[in-house]
Amino acid sequence: xxxxxxxxxxxxxxxxxxxxxxxxxxxxxxxxxxxxxxxxxxxxxxxxxxxxxxxxxxxxxxxxxxxxxxxxxxxxxxxxxxxxxxxxxxxxxxxxxxxxxxx
Amino acid sequence: xxxxxxxxxxxxxxxxxxxxxxxxxxxxxxxxxxxxxxxxxxxxxxxxxxxxxxxxxxxxxxxxxxxxxxxxxxxxxxxxxxxxxxxxxxxxxxxxxxxxxxxxxxxxxxxxxxxxxxxxxxxxxxxxxxxxxxxxxxxxxxxxxxxxxxxxxxxxxxxxxxxxxx
Amino acid sequence: xxxxxxxxxxxxxxxxxxxxxxxxxxxxxxxxxxxxxxxxxxxxxxxxxxxxxxxxxxxxxxxxxxxxxxxxxxxxxxxxxxxxxxxxxxxxxxxxxxxxxxxxxxxxxxxxxxxxxxxxxxxxxxxxxxxxxxxxxxxxxxxxxxxxxxxxxxxxxxxxxxxxxxxxxxxxxxxxxxxxxxxxxxxxxxxxxxxxxxxxxxxxxxxxxxxxxxxxxxxxxxxxxxxxxxxxxxxxxxxxxxxxxxxxxxxxxxxxxxxxxxxxxxxxxxxxxxxxxxxxxxxxxxxxxxxxxxxxxxxxxxxxxxxxxxxxxxxxxxxxxxxxxxxxxxxxxxxxxxxxxxxxxxxxxxxxxxxxxxxxxxxxxxxxxxxxxxxxxxxxxxxx
Amino acid sequence: xxxxxxxxxxxxxxxxxxxxxxxxxxxxxxxxxxxxxxxxxxxxxxxxxxxxxxxxxxxxxxxxxxxxxxxxxxxxxxxxxxxxxxxxxxxxxxxxxxxxxxxxxxxxxxxxxxxxxxxxxxxxxxxxxxxxxxxxxxxxxxxxxxxxxxxxxxxxxxxxxxxxxxx
Numbered sequence: 001x002x003x004x005x006x007x008x009x010x011x012x013x014x015x016x017x018x019x020x021x022x023x024x025x026x027x028x029x030x031x032x033x034x035x036x037x038x039x040x041x042x043x044x045x046x047x048x049x050x051x052x053x054x055x056x057x058x059x060x061x062x063x064x065x066x067x068x069x070x071x072x073x074x075x076x077x078x079x080x081x082x083x084x085x086x087x088x089x090x091x092x093x094x095x096x097x098x099x100x101x102x103x
Numbered sequence: 104x105x106x107x108x109x110x111x112x113x114x115x116x117x118x119x120x121x122x123x124x125x126x127x128x129x130x131x132x133x134x135x136x137x138x139x140x141x142x143x144x145x146x147x148x149x150x151x152x153x154x155x156x157x158x159x160x161x162x163x164x165x166x167x168x169x170x171x172x173x174x175x176x177x178x179x180x181x182x183x184x185x186x187x188x189x190x191x192x193x194x195x196x197x198x199x200x201x202x203x204x205x206x207x208x209x210x211x212x213x214x215x216x217x218x219x220x221x222x223x224x225x226x227x228x229x230x231x232x233x234x235x236x237x238x239x240x241x242x243x244x245x246x247x248x249x250x251x252x253x254x255x256x257x258x259x260x261x262x263x264x265x266x267x268x269x
Numbered sequence: 270x271x272x273x274x275x276x277x278x279x280x281x282x283x284x285x286x287x288x289x290x291x292x293x294x295x296x297x298x299x300x301x302x303x304x305x306x307x308x309x310x311x312x313x314x315x316x317x318x319x320x321x322x323x324x325x326x327x328x329x330x331x332x333x334x335x336x337x338x339x340x341x342x343x344x345x346x347x348x349x350x351x352x353x354x355x356x357x358x359x360x361x362x363x364x365x366x367x368x369x370x371x372x373x374x375x376x377x378x379x380x381x382x383x384x385x386x387x388x389x390x391x392x393x394x395x396x397x398x399x400x401x402x403x404x405x406x407x408x409x410x411x412x413x414x415x416x417x418x419x420x421x422x423x424x425x426x427x428x429x430x431x432x433x434x435x436x437x438x439x440x441x442x443x444x445x446x447x448x449x450x451x452x453x454x455x456x457x458x459x460x461x462x463x464x465x466x467x468x469x470x471x472x473x474x475x476x477x478x479x480x481x482x483x484x485x486x487x488x489x490x491x492x493x494x495x496x497x498x499x500x501x502x503x504x505x506x507x508x509x510x511x512x513x514x515x516x517x518x519x520x521x522x523x524x525x526x527x528x529x530x531x532x533x534x535x536x537x538x539x540x541x542x543x544x545x546x547x548x549x550x551x552x553x554x555x556x557x558x559x560x561x562x563x564x565x566x567x568x569x570x571x572x573x574x575x576x577x578x579x580x581x582x583x584x585x586x587x588x589x590x591x592x593x594x595x596x597x598x599x600x601x602x603x604x605x606x607x608x609x610x611x612x613x614x615x616x617x618x619x620x621x622x623x624x625x626x627x628x629x630x631x632x633x634x635x636x637x638x639x640x641x642x643x644x645x646x647x648x649x650x651x652x653x
Numbered sequence: 654x655x656x657x658x659x660x661x662x663x664x665x666x667x668x669x670x671x672x673x674x675x676x677x678x679x680x681x682x683x684x685x686x687x688x689x690x691x692x693x694x695x696x697x698x699x700x701x702x703x704x705x706x707x708x709x710x711x712x713x714x715x716x717x718x719x720x721x722x723x724x725x726x727x728x729x730x731x732x733x734x735x736x737x738x739x740x741x742x743x744x745x746x747x748x749x750x751x752x753x754x755x756x757x758x759x760x761x762x763x764x765x766x767x768x769x770x771x772x773x774x775x776x777x778x779x780x781x782x783x784x785x786x787x788x789x790x791x792x793x794x795x796x797x798x799x800x801x802x803x804x805x806x807x808x809x810x811x812x813x814x815x816x817x818x819x820x
Contacts, residue, residue, distance in 0.1 A: 003115055005222045011119045013213045015126055017206055022130030025199040030180050034142050038126050041149050048158045059231045059239045062161050069168050070251050074258035076173045080180040081265035087184045106296040137370055143417055163406040171413030175439055178420055232402055331673045332666040335682040580662045
């Protein structure tokens with residue numbers, strides 16, 4: 001089952017670009033967070049693809065992916081808490097409507 | 104190239120295609136809940152990719168942590184912030200066509216760089232199972248392991264403090 | 270002789286393969302062998318579910334001093350068939366305001382994890398559909414996604430009651446997932462590998478894990494959290510008929526409701542199958558053939574779940590949450606500590622030490638959670 | 654102790670379950686079409702008219718008290734007349750609409766001539782709702798023996814009352 005590595009890299013870069021498109025073009029804060037999750041996942045797939053052909057310590061890629069998943073969970077938690085707080089105060093989570101520096 | 108290699112590679116490319124479609128849908132669909140569900144499909148697709156790349160433990164962790172935990176967070180956020188579903192409001196910026204310019208640029212540079220460099224495709228190592236991962240976590244990476252648990256604790260308390268209603 | 274009965278299903282599959290092998294090319298044979306296993310699982314799941322419903326109705330009937338269903342068939346044996354036909358022919362109503370995509374997606378995605386999970390359970394000696402090196406982890410990963418699908422079903426039906434049921438389901442399953450995972454870790458600690466076959470092999474003969482002190486606590490913990498994870502009786506708030514009609518599957522009728530119903534019973538079967546695999550020694554047993562041992566233990570556990578259903582009223586949400594976070598979680602952590610000690614110490618000392626740690630901790634948790642009656646308040650001025 | 658209630662509950666249900674296989678009387682269900690529970694003396698379903706000798710000589714004198722008293726007004730009586738048009742003391746038509754009747758038994762209490770009583774027949778299903786449930790006089794008529802068979806005490810009391818009145 002030999003997959004040439006540049007096919008995987010092209011796939012992950014397309015996935016990354018899709019996430020980037022979502023992050024840039026969406027108005028809804030939660031939508032942006034969802035797109036960031038896609039970008040994070042694209043990077044994780046890269047790690048795993050490379051970790052297979054590492055001679056010295058093959059498991060380092062996978063460990064890094066585990067840390068990445070855990071940190072994505074932490075960012076998602078804090079990010080969504082902030083979004084909830086904005087929603088509670090501003091009654092809207094559309095990023096272009098949140099322009100007051102203080103509320 | 105036995106039949107199974109052929110089946111496996113076609114399944115791999117099919118999974119890749121499926122993930123791209125699900126991700127594209129997730130980013131473009133108007134109803135936020137549908138985009139959360141499509142995100143779940145992309146995550147499960149990526150877990151399938153990990154199975155193909157012999158990273159079984161990471162695939163199980165991905166499903167357990169991402170689809171089990173983070174998706175629940177996102178779905179709760181979607182539920183709490185949307186006024187019971189009124190997708191009438193436009194979900195994306197008016198001049199979203201402009202976004203394609205930087206995207207195209209970045210994409211062109213990235214993909215051309217990928218295709219030009221000669222990746223030395225060495226024979227993939229033996230599969231890394233949970234035992235070697237555990238050993239590495241406990242010996243070589245024990246410091247980052249502790250720091251990450253600290254970060255999680257901080258994120259936990261931070262999220263509760265921010266989201267707590269007075 | 271006993272070994273032939275024990276391996277009867279493997280031999281049957283081999284016979285089928287031998288019959289077909291002269292006619293088909295070699296690679297087709299491998300596909301056929303995989304296909305046979307998949308077909309048996311997909312047939313075995315719904316059939317077990319149908320006869321579990323009948324067993325449950327008769328069992329609970331007898332508890333309430335009445336017969337269970339005994340009209341269709343001799344002892345009501347055709348009752349599941351008639352239920353099935355009724356479910357097929359019932360009209361499938363989709364509410365007009367419902368979100369068609371999520372409403373349609375609900376039942377499909379709820380049934381997939383409950384079927385996928387069967388692939389990891391060892392039904393008998395080398396009778397495991399697919400021996401993954403991350404067996405148990407695969408089970409939990411797939412089982413934990415069902416939270417999300419239950420919520421899609423609840424959110425898709427756009428109805429206050431199902432949304433309430435969905436939120437209750439998510440809150441309950443998330444808070445019971447952590448004790449469930451932690452109650453498994455001692456067994457993995459002792460065995461040292463995730464694969465279910467290794468766990469069962471580690472419990473050779475009668476050295477089932479349940480007979481060790483940490484094993485008993487782990488068994489009780491895992492069984493209780495399993496019952497909660499499957500939304501069965503004392504913890505069935507997500508579909509609390511009395512207060513929120515039918516919880517997340519209120520707006521489903523006909524075959525879609527049958528899928529939810531089937532998923533619930535198959536989850537109940539697979540959770541009790543996993544409890545037997547990890548703590549009751551899977552198919553290990555003295556004389557009888559291995560798969561008979563496995564099904565006997567699983568059905569004992571399922572009848573205990575039904576016994577719970579016949580006895581306990583539904584728990585309030587705060588009791589439910591309190592039980593998980595204040596009761597099961599600390600016990601799971603201490604059980605992990607006791608198991609670690611048990612592994613590292615020699616025979617006489619480890620049982621005694623882990624036994625006292627666990628009894629002391631159970632009593633402490635019990636005392637800590639007891640409701641303290643408020644002190645009698647004396648109103649100084651009222652009495653003058 | 655906190656956990657005892659749980660164990661007691663479990664003990665009760667498992668006791669019920671095991672003993673239900675040994676002592677038949679614990680099981681309260683009656684297999685309806687095959688076995689039947691014996692109806693009590695005062696079971697009442699739909700009213701019937703009682704006659705002494707022959708079905709056309711009913712005890713009823715068409716006084717229409719029951720028709721007036723009936724809450725859902727499901728009794729309709731037309732007094733019989735002889736050729737000269739003089740009203741007679743018996744009903745020409747006496748219809749009770751069983752689909753409207755609510756089995757209250759008020760007609761039985763108010764009837765001064767002990768002619769209308771509550772029967773205990775409840776298996777009265779029919780294919781057609783309007784016609785078949787409109788019971789006419791001859792379908793309502795039931796003999797006094799039938800009445801005394803289904804309700805022995807009240808029949809005895811009624812007999813003594815009637816004999817006392819005749820003397």
